[in-house]
Amino acid sequence: MPGVPESADDRTSAGTAVVAGGGMAGLAAAYRLGRLGWRVTVLEKESDTGGRCRTVNTGGYIFDTGAQYCRDSFDSFLKTAIELGIGETFRMPGAPQGIYNSGRVIEFLPRNARSVARLLSATSGSGHLVAFLRSLGACMALLAHYRSFNIRFPGWWERGDAVTAASLLADGAPESFRDALAEPLALCAFGAELDRTSAAGLMAAVRLALADRTVSFTTGVGSLAGAMARRVEIRTGIEVTGVMVDNGRASGVTSRSVATGEVGEHAADLVVCSLPAPLALGVCPELGGAAREAAAAAVYTPGVVVNLAYPEGASGTAGPVLLPRSEGFRASWVSTNAGKADEYAPGGASVVTVVFTGREAEALMQGGDTGLVDLAVCEAERVYRLGGDPAASRVDRHEFGMPVVSTGHAARVRALAGHGSGTSNLLLAGDWTSSPTLEGAIMSGFHAADTGVAQV
Numbered sequence: 274m275p276g277v278p279e280s281a282d283d284r285t286s287a288g289t290a291v292v293a294g295g296g297m298a299g300l301a302a303a304y305r306l307g308r309l310g311w312r313v314t315v316l317e318k319e320s321d322t323g324g325r326c327r328t329v330n331t332g333g334y335i336f337d338t339g340a341q342y343c344r345d346s347f348d349s350f351l352k353t354a355i356e357l358g359i360g361e362t363f364r365m366p367g368a369p370q371g372i373y374n375s376g377r378v379i380e381f382l383p384r385n386a387r388s389v390a391r392l393l394s395a396t397s398g399s400g401h402l403v404a405f406l407r408s409l410g411a412c413m414a415l416l417a418h419y420r421s422f423n424i425r426f427p428g429w430w431e432r433g434d435a436v437t438a439a440s441l442l443a444d445g446a447p448e449s450f451r452d453a454l455a456e457p458l459a460l461c462a463f464g465a466e467l468d469r470t471s472a473a474g475l476m477a478a479v480r481l482a483l484a485d486r487t488v489s490f491t492t493g494v495g496s497l498a499g500a501m502a503r504r505v506e507i508r509t510g511i512e513v514t515g516v517m518v519d520n521g522r523a524s525g526v527t528s529r530s531v532a533t534g535e536v537g538e539h540a541a542d543l544v545v546c547s548l549p550a551p552l553a554l555g556v557c558p559e560l561g562g563a564a565r566e567a568a569a570a571a572v573y574t575p576g577v578v579v580n581l582a583y584p585e586g587a588s589g590t591a592g593p594v595l596l597p598r599s600e601g602f603r604a605s606w607v608s609t610n611a612g613k614a615d616e617y618a619p620g621g622a623s624v625v626t627v628v629f630t631g632r633e634a635e636a637l638m639q640g641g642d643t644g645l646v647d648l649a650v651c652e653a654e655r656v657y658r659l660g661g662d663p664a665a666s667r668v669d670r671h672e673f674g675m676p677v678v679s680t681g682h683a684a685r686v687r688a689l690a691g692h693g694s695g696t697s698n699l700l701l702a703g704d705w706t707s708s709p710t711l712e713g714a715i716m717s718g719f720h721a722a723d724t725g726v727a728q729v
């Protein structure tokens with residue numbers, strides 16, 4: 274493709290950079306630096322890149338092992354996919370989304386006023402209409418300030434950043450609204466319950482579910498990570514163990530081979546650390562005050578993803594279908610390939626994905642694969658009419674699943690954006706430095722690359 278270097282060898286180097294971590298944020302930073310003429314190496318601990326956004330092909334079935342969807346508001350994500358030549362594989366499923374309520378699925382289409390109104394009245398109960406309208410009024414005030422999680426516009430976050438969603442809704446919102454709609458939205462979008470999510474986080478969840486349409490690729494959401502990875506130099510199976518700092522400047526990183534234990538040093542003019550906050554704290558010894566505080570305050574909830582391959586088609590609402598705890602579900606949401614791109618499964622067959630987040634995921638993290646698959650099958654069978662056992666399955670556990678959008682999140686992001694890591698040529702990236710989404714991860718990688726180049 275014109276203008277995009279195919280490999281590190283094709284270009285004249287403007288400088289050398291090393292990126293710790295080959296998830297979406299690290300790959301975005303490396304891809305951007307490469308386009309700016311830098312010679313970049315990504316060091317990734319696992320045997321494959323993508324981190325929490327990886328897609329695998331199992332016997333012809335496509336499984337997203339972490340992130341499931343991008344949204345049509347994810348500008349950086351979508352533009353980068355087009356730039357990398359995979360835009361024509363986008364799909365915006367026509368199938369509705371849904372929420373399980375009183376033993377049935379209520380369907381809705383984002384941005385469709387009638388279907389969203391139907392959803393709201395069905396999940397809040399007509400008897401509670403006045404109280405519901407009051408809580409919606411409070412939400413609307415926040416929504417007026419909300420555009421997106423965006424480190425360029427942190428001011429819009431001020432108000433909802435200071436209180437939890439639970440305390441916002443405690444004043445007048447009916448219990449049915451909290452249990453049937455607000456909590457499932459927060460658990461789906463950001464992986465945490467209302468008492469841990471900020472009010473601004475809830476507003477973002479409302480917007481993601483009701484206003485943003487689902488977008489996927491025929492080849493899975495991990496396609497973008499794969500497309501970026503093909504444009505940069507990557508060394509997998511290499512764990513970064515520390516950032517070397519001399520006289521207040523980063524001079525590279527130290528590493529260890531996962532397979533052999535062999536240690537190494539990688540000198541560089543610029544270092545980008547794109548690891549989840551607790552891991553970044555471990556490898557960056559000299560983070561400045563704002564960065565250290567932001568990293569230490571980042572709270573993660575785990576996520577468990579169970580993919581099931583069925584030789585027959587699932588019937589019913591394609592998804593994502595939110596599953597409220599008040600209905601007895603342990604999973605947070607389910608979806609099928611028809612709610613992403615039909616191509617995820619061979620013709621006539623289906624992929625069902627069951628995702629556990631929040632405190633349930635904490636309880637399930639240590640469980641064995643067989644028990645988790647059995648639990649996922651039970652949850653899926655309540656929503657989709659499926660007979661028999663799946664033909665194949667896969668369980669993925671993410672210890673650092675989602676950085677919770679807790680109170681003070683926006684203030685921490687703002688402080689990080691202003692002060693950086695405290696070391697001019699050590700840049701931090703990752704979803705915890707912006708928003709806990711694929712868009713946030715990509716934007717943070719681009720931001721790190723641009724800031725690093727300007728500062729070195």
Ligand SMILES: Cc1cc2nc3c(=O)[nH]c(=O)nc-3n(C[C@H](O)[C@H](O)[C@H](O)COP(=O)(O)OP(=O)(O)OC[C@H]3O[C@@H](n4cnc5c(N)ncnc54)[C@H](O)[C@@H]3O)c2cc1C
Nearest residue numbers: 294296297298318324325340341342513576703704710711
């Ligand atoms: C279950 C689940 C569902 C989700 N669903 C969605 C969704 O539908 N839409 C959405 O937008 N977002 C979703 N997300 C969030 C999204 O996946 C993340 O925001 C995004 O993938 C984070 O990318 P990252 O690069 O910041 O971090 P990561 O993907 O965690 O990347 C960090 C990388 O660093 C590597 N690493 C760790 N330690 C070291 C080391 N010492 N040395 C070298 N490498 C190291 C890791 O192996 C990993 O590859 C979901 C997350 C989960 C868990």
